[in-house]
Amino acid sequence: MSQKITKQSKLSLESIRSQFPVLERQVHGKDLVYFDNAATTQKPKSVIDALVGYYSGYNANIHRGIHSLAEEATLAYENTRHSLAQFLNASSSDEIILTKGTTESINLVAKTYGEQTVQEGDEILISCLEHHSNIVPWQMLCEKTGAKLKVIDINDQGELDLDSFEKQLSTKTKIVSVTFASNALGTVNPIKDLASKVHAVGAVIVVDGAQSTSHFNLDMQDLDIDFYAFSGHKMYGPTGVGGLYGKRALLEAMPPFMGGGEMIKEVTFEKTTYADLPHKYEAGTPNIADVIALDAAILFIQKIGYENIQLHEEELLNHATTQLMNIDGLTMYGTAKEKVAVASFGIESIHHQDLAILLDTYGIAVRTGHHCTQPLMNRLGILGTTRASFAVYNTIEEIDTFIAGLNKAVTMLR
Amino acid sequence: MSTIKEIQDEIIEEFELFDDWSDKYAYIIELGKKLEPLDDKYKTESNIIKGCQSRVWLQPDFKDGLLYFYTDSDAIIVKGLIYLLVRVYSGQALADIASEPPYFIEKIGMQQHLSPTRANGLASMMKQMKLYAIALQAQNK
Secondary structure, eight states: OOOBSSSSOSOBHHHHHTTOGGGGOEETTEEOEEOBTTTOOOOOHHHHHHHHHHHHHTOOOTTTOOSHHHHHHHHHHHHHHHHHHHHTTOSOGGGEEEESOHHHHHHHHIIIIIHHHOOTTOEEEEETTOOGGGTHHHHHHHHHHTOEEEEEOBOTTSOBOHHHHHHHOOTTEEEEEEESBOTTTOBBOOHHHHHHHHHHTTOEEEEEOTTTTTTSOOOHHHHTOSEEEEEGGGTTSOTTOEEEEEOHHHHHHSOOSSOSTTSEEEEOSSOEEEOOTTGGGOOSSOOHHHHHHHHHHHHHHHHHOHHHHHHHHHHHHHHHHHHHHTSTTEEEEOOOSSBOSEEEEEETTBOHHHHHHHHHHTTEEOEEEOTTOHHHHHHHTOSOEEEEEOOTTOOHHHHHHHHHHHHHHHHHHO | OOOHHHHHHHHHHHHTTOOSHHHHHHHHHHHHHHSOOOOGGGOOTTTEEEOSSOEEEEEEEEETTEEEEEEEESSHHHHHHHHHHHHHHTTEEHHHHHHOOOTHHHHTTOGGGGSSSSSOSHHHHHHHHHHHHHHHHHHHO
16 A cells, blocks of 8 residues: 555655554454544644654743743643644634634633624524534523524535525624634635625624634635634644634634633732733633644644545545445435535435444444534435535545445345 | 343344355345334324434323334334334343343444434434333332
8 A cells, every 4th residue: 555645745655654553453353444534533643742742842821920831831832822823814813813722712702702792683504404503502601691593404415505595694693603623524614705795794704613724725815704613633633622713803802711810910909900812811821731642643744735625535536426325225415516525425224323333343443423413304204314424534445445335234124 | 921131132143144245234134024004194293203314203091911112214224123112122021121132233233323413313213112101110019
């Protein structure tokens, strides 16, 4: 497997895979075929080493100490913030808030910007594709403020119905929150276009970036979006860390989220003043080790390059889709023109749980069920799908193994 | 009628014939196909045990001091496992259903399906069967 990842790349698939210790694993005596990357990606050795390196070499609390270990830890922590600012093309690293992940980031916006801005009679617009983490915080906000939640519909391909979007967007809309890429269907949404239309009515756009940051380049200046939420563990980084990009002017005007140490300037019992950005939104001791390790994940992606990642993943998706469509009684869910490497499907008269159990016995990891998108499943009229989601270290051979396993399982179950 | 323990030991012995996962699951799928489908009228909201991945329905029937179970699922491997649970527990005395654990599940290597994750309704169904037995015991005191 010394083939190059793509014709342009100097990197071989073998050299990429060799960076991931877990890919050596066997499951039920078979080589692991890991196709659950939309749930979480595996971690390269550089990320694992960064974690171990921190705890073995310079573990200390940050932003507070004068001693050397504290300096080193603080520099490394803030270095990740700078890396992220560059990676996302933010206008300043003050616009990068480090959080636990996408869910926390969205909740942060709903609780601060949301509660400050949204009033009774206002409207919040989300889409039918959304993950529960981009639905529930807005429902909670609507309950609290008396605002109304509206939903952009989809077409049969699983793309946003732009008519439905235009019809429901109005001067009553205060927040539009949509996913950049659907975890269940793979659909990539036209975020740049949506953003300009949202701004035209005086609203802000929040983007759920959980499924996008590992697959394609994000440029906050070019996209002109107001808030972007993302998770480290879905971009080859550790769990428990992620971030929120927000335009400086918005973040400065918003009230704080959690209160406590680090997010303050001065505390007295009579009055407390809050820290400037970004620390205003980083109360308490953060997940230092995992923030530091996240930088290694960013470097990993940058070394391969998004163009190569996209080309390789497109090849995987096309191969998988073609093979899947050959299976009798199979329906592909999510056939948008623009997709990330997610293949979701159902097979007539076969329950997805049965497929998952049997595939597991062949060492194949896929995800089945509603993928935390129950409203989307309802809209599609199904209980769940089987989802194979690919990452940069997956191969065509793995897809062939998966298809063979799938056919075997289908024969057993019919 | 054999005791709960006797039936469980029978099942364990049957599964000892199988060498690998493929054969075990092939047998469980066969059992799942054998399970009498539950009449739609019993697939009610009060009988459904929802899991994240599959649904299980459980209809109890208390007759002449013995508790019978009628069940169904929309996933076939779960159906096979509930076929076995029904074989063990249906038609037994309340005290036995309430107290005897399903140790055969682990012995046949299927304990991951009974784990209390949201993934399937099996663990919840097992719990519910026990609860019916306990409730009926209390009623009949």
